[in-house]
Amino acid sequence: MSNIPENLKYTKEHEWIRVKDNDTAIIGITDYAQENLGDVTFVELPEVDQSFDIGESFGVVESVKTASDLYLPVSGSIVEINQSIEDTPENINTDPYGDGWLIKIKISNLTDLENLLSASDYQKII
Amino acid sequence: MQNLQRTPLFDFHKKMDAKIVPFAGWEMPVQYTSIIEEHLAVRNAAGLFDVSHMGEVSVTGPDAEKFLNYLVTNDVAKLPIGKALYTVMCYNNGGVVDDLIIYRLEDDNFFICINAGCSEKDVEWFFKHSTNFDCEVKNLSDNYAQIAIQGPKAIPIVSTVLEKEVEQIKKFQIREINIENKSAYISRTGYTGEDGFEIYCDPDIVESLSEKILESGKEDGIKLCGLAARDSLRLEAGFTLYGHEISESISPLQAGLGWVVKLNKESAFIGQDALLQEKEQGIKRKIFYYILNDKRIARQDTDILQEGEVVGKVVSGTFSPVIKKPIGSALVKTEGVNMSKLYVELRKNQIFLEPTKPPLHKLI
Structure with missing residues (x-):
């Protein structure tokens, strides 16, 4: 059974979003996603200050099995990336909602948040 | 399913x-x-x-050795009792039917291990070619x-x-x-x-x-x-896998398995003429193993490029947990290819291959 914390929002593309201080958010991939990818070997992340539209690919997560695009669930610009992931990509497998976080963004359009899934909605699609 | x-x-x-x-x-x-x-x-x-899932076949009888020596490229006559022999068996055109391990249990009793994915066609191949020999072929896979x-x-x-x-x-x-x-x-x-x-x-x-x-x-x-x-x-380790480094269209000589092809053994074998000809005319394509000094894995079928021209493709690609780098094997043409100039393009990045003799994990 995949772990799906109640206090997060989710996307159909298996990302989670933790909104902080109104307009910033931390984004990662879900437990279900990491289970299906298997051993993560590499994550390609954007530069700080880069801006993305909703649904745009902001990076790639690569596992022994496959490479998979990462899509930004809300439009925004990158405030911070998880630097430690470069040396320890396995954190995505062991702690997808904690040490395995990917990026922190400043949300440019708060109404984008309305389309995200709740934990129970996400549970239904996996 | x-x-x-x-x-x-x-x-x-x-x-x-x-x-x-x-x-x-x-x-x-x-x-x-x-x-x-x-x-x-x-x-x-x-x-x-x-x-x-691997298949097992036995070949027994007075002609068992003769039959196997006709079927495979390595020299079964030189195989002592109680020992294993790695070999391939080929089609007439030199393409590979399968790779296999032959164990000699007794003088005229052989036990053979074949690939799961090839087992049906292999067993058919064994039966088809054994008719002129005084030996019995049995499919023991279920046993x-x-x-x-x-x-x-x-x-x-x-x-x-x-x-x-x-x-x-x-x-x-x-x-x-x-x-x-x-x-x-x-x-x-x-x-x-x-x-x-x-x-x-x-x-x-x-x-x-x-x-x-x-x-x-x-x-x-x-x-x-x-x-x-x-x-x-x-x-x-640099071991071939059927359907990747060897196949119907990749000969053992191209795959670097020349050491299991005994062109001079005493009796003729299937594919001998084609392989002899390929050797004499020069091998046109070859398999090699490589390391990528990058984090991106070149997956199977990725094009291998040299100065913008496609010269081959990746046949196996994965991540080495030991050296913590992507590794793989590729099939490239031999003519006009400079091994130090080969690269792949992965998500718009040019990454040069480092051709390396296996075992790839023993380099650190």
Whole structure:
């Protein structure tokens, strides 16, 4: 059974979003996603200050099995990336909602948040 | 999933929480925990693999040796009793039907291990070509389960469970033994680049044997390993996999398996003329192994480029848990190719290949 914390929002593309201080958010991939990818070997992340539209690919997560695009669930610009992931990509497998976080963004359009899934909605699609 | 076969260990795999995938007509465990952990267990301690999907054939009778020597490229006449021989068998055009291990049990009694995905066509191939020889071909695939125990700790672990004498079995030797009062074969062979055993045994006892081996190797860190780790281990070791480095359209000479093609052996064999001709005219394509000094994995079928021109493609690509870099094998044309100028394009990045002679994991 995949772990799906109640206090997060989710996307159909298996990302989670933790909104902080109104307009910033931390984004990662879900437990279900990491289970299906298997051993993560590499994550390609954007530069700080880069801006993305909703649904745009902001990076790639690569596992022994496959490479998979990462899509930004809300439009925004990158405030911070998880630097430690470069040396320890396995954190995505062991702690997808904690040490395995990917990026922190400043949300440019708060109404984008309305389309995200709740934990129970996400549970239904996996 | 349609008509997939299950090994005698299928329920055991389920119980052990394996991820099961369809492979070569079988429902097989691809991984149990983590591919990287399973892989490293084999390199550092030991791993146990269910390879019961592999096929087994026996060839017996006065002409058994003569027949096999006609069928395969290596020289069966030189194979002593109790030893294993790695070889391929080819079509008339030099393409590969399959690669196989032939064990000589007695003068006129051979036991052969073939690939699961090829087993149907292989058995047909055996029957079709044996008609002019005084020998009997039997498909024994349903009679045997097979497990492989591989890694630096494999030999002591297995000898604790079985008889102590199995330690005396030398590399590429096979011996008949009794396991739980059933006849079985144990050979010091494998597909990982590590020392170890492969055990061909009665399907009824394979689960209890596997449990005993896992229990006995627990302290040494033995792990159950799936097909994914088997693939990354064999690629690091530089062992060919049918459908990748060898196939109907890739000859053994192209695959770097010239050492199993005995063009001068005393009797003729299928594909000999084509392979002789290929050797004389110069090999036009070749397989090589490489390391990527990058983090991106070049997957199967990725184009290999030289100065913007496609000169070949990746045939196997994965991540090496030992050197922590992407590795792979590729098929390229030989004419006009400069091995130090080959690269792949991955997500708009040009990454140059570092052609490397396997084993790729022994470079650190």
